[in-house]
Amino acid sequence: MYDPFFMEPSFASLFIGLIFIFIVSVIIFNVARGVKEYTKNEQSPRLSVPAEVKAKRTKVRSAGQNHHSSTSYYVTFEFSSGDRSELKVSGKEFGQLAEGDVGILTFQGTRYVEFERQIVE
Structure with a gap:
């Protein structure tokens, strides 16, 4: 059975996907920055x-x-x-x-x- 809603990406589904990717990217960036600062502090005298x-x-x-x-x-x-x-x-x-x-x-x-x-x- 053909359902065009699932086959063709709409603007709304693309927008929601981009928002999700952006949020995940921000979280990963902040975690990486925190780990980098922690590691640098641990290696400092x-x-x-x-x-x-x-x-x-x-x-x-x-x-x-x-x-x-x-x-x-x-x-x-x-x-x-x-x-x-x-x-x-x-x-x-x-x-x-x-x-x-x-x-x-x-x-x-x-x-x-x-x-x-x-x-x-």
Whole structure:
């Protein structure tokens, strides 16, 4: 039995197929990027260096209709050489750090490990 709906691709079925391929491609790209960053961080040496907290910022993402949101926390550290690095930290760490804090920053690649605050007299 011949059914033209299944034999000839319509614009709608092509469009839906392209959307599906696009979504799958975006997911694969993001997973690959995450694996690449994780691998790079694992291969990087763990460094502990003197640093100062220079700035703090948050990034809030909203997930549309259901009013769900997530917050990412970032802290900018300045090293004695004048170089700066912005690292993603947990909400707890973000709350415990203040701009102007001085201490020893431990990080591995782009991964924040810890910040040991030092008392400046």
